[in-house]
Amino acid sequence: MPRFGWTLHGDGKHIRTGEVVKPWERLSWGRTIGLGAQHVASMIGACYVAPILMGLNPNLTVMMSGVATMLFLVITRGAIPSYLGASLSFVGAAATIRAQGGSTGQITGAMLVVGLVLALFGVVVQQGGAHIIQAILPPAVTGAVVMLIGFNLAPVTAGTYWPQDQWTALATMLATGFFLVALRGFASRIAIFLGLAFGYALSWSLDRIFGRIHSDDGSGKVTDHWRLDLSGVGPAKWIGLPDFHAPHFSPSAILVTLPVVIALVAENTGHVKAVSEMTGADLDSRMGTAIAADGVGTMLSTAVGGGATTTYAENIGVMAATRVYSTAAYWAAACFALLFGLCPKFGAVVAAIPGGVLGGITVVLYGMIGLLGAQIWIRNRVDLTNPVNLIPCATGVIIGAGGVTLHISKNFTLGGISLGTLVVLTGYHALRALAPAHLRETAGRELGRMDGS
Secondary structure, three states: OOOOOOEEOOOOOOOOOOOOEOOOEEOOHHHHHHHHHHHHHHHHHHHHHHHHHHOOOHHHHHHHHHHHHHHHHHHOOOOOOOOEEEOOOOHHHHHHHHHOOOOHHHHHHHHHHHHHHHHHHHHHHHHHOOHHHHHHOOHHHHHHHHHHHHHOOHHHHHHHHHHHOHHHHHHHHHHHHHHHHHOOOHHHHOHHHHHHHHHHHHHHHHHHHHOOEEEEOOOOOEEEEOOOOOOOOOOOOOOOOOOOOOOOOOHHHHHHHOOHHHHHHHHHHHHHHHHHHHHOOOOHHHHHHHHHHHHHHHHHHHHOOOOOEEEOHHHHHHHHHHOEOOHHHHHHHHHHHHHHHOOHHHHHHHHOOOHHHHHHHHHHHHHHHHHHHHHHHHHOOOOOOOHHHHHHHHHHHHHHHHOOEEEOOOOOEEEHHHHHHHHHHHHHHHHHHHOOHHHHHHHOHHHHHHOOO
16 A cells, blocks of 8 residues: 555546545545545534633634644545544533633643553554454443533533524524435535524524524623624634644643543544445555644644634545545545635634524434434443443432532642543443453443453
């Protein structure tokens, strides 16, 4: 397999029945660029929503997602087609940091440390083998952590976004659900983006018809305000660099954010396995490299003030629909992302998304993140009747979702995501070590399934 460059697949125009375009192949450049644009369209909604929910610059995050994707493709030597978009797994941690009085710099600093830990873990996996992931982070643990990360976000929707415009939030939620279920093909894969567009247009229409709304403005104050405030769009330039800022490192913010490493490992592992199944190539030997590359991409993005990155499932859907796994298309997508990031006016339009619209979107989005944890359990047939699995998962999810806190000292508190993750991870391994042989063996069966036995 060449490190750089691609061989033309067939005549560059057609894909025969039963064939796929491999990562090191490409179609004609015109088709490849078009596929790159399609990849951008599929990820752009989530890639803009994630930084907005964390209070980060969406233009900078999108631009750095393109840079991170290029770096990923170089590090993995073009073997794994993937787009590194803005991760939504950090939204809960970011909300917790801000609730504790933390700054944007502290959020990006904490994410940079997570990227470093992820990169180091990837190196360990690459040296020791993919079985390390199953030994440290079995499906029972990863499923519970992903679930509590998603459900920990529920108060953000209920307390911040939904009250700003409850009826628009409800309409946006219903419209997004309809798009996810009723649409087919590519349109269904950008349903979140279409839901945003629907809510955006609805808010604009309601402002024209009914005038200002009397509600929470997002800061906790009840005022008369426009649902859709476009005052920042006019002054924004068409072309320009986004604002950069340096990260700041706070031990408390880092502690809150570190558990997200587990979710990122799960996302990367699932992505590599999915691509491996779809292309027929055994990519387990490159699992660690992919994880490390994502970590390096996160470090690079957050070092200048952008959001953390992760492999995007939206782009897997595009590949499955088109049967084109060419990394050339991802290079094209990364270039498009750079161009979007250099358009402040477009970023201002996106940043003006009304709170009520975000309320409707996040109800769906956060719930989906949480239930991805249940999907991990189901896919790996985790036995939740076994107390070795049940007890740490149940307690960890409730601690994470409920925001339970543990006061260690006057200045040190564990709570929410960090405490829930600690309970799940240490609880599982401690109970498995102490359990009778029959419970220990049953709890470990999903490890064999993940290894393919």
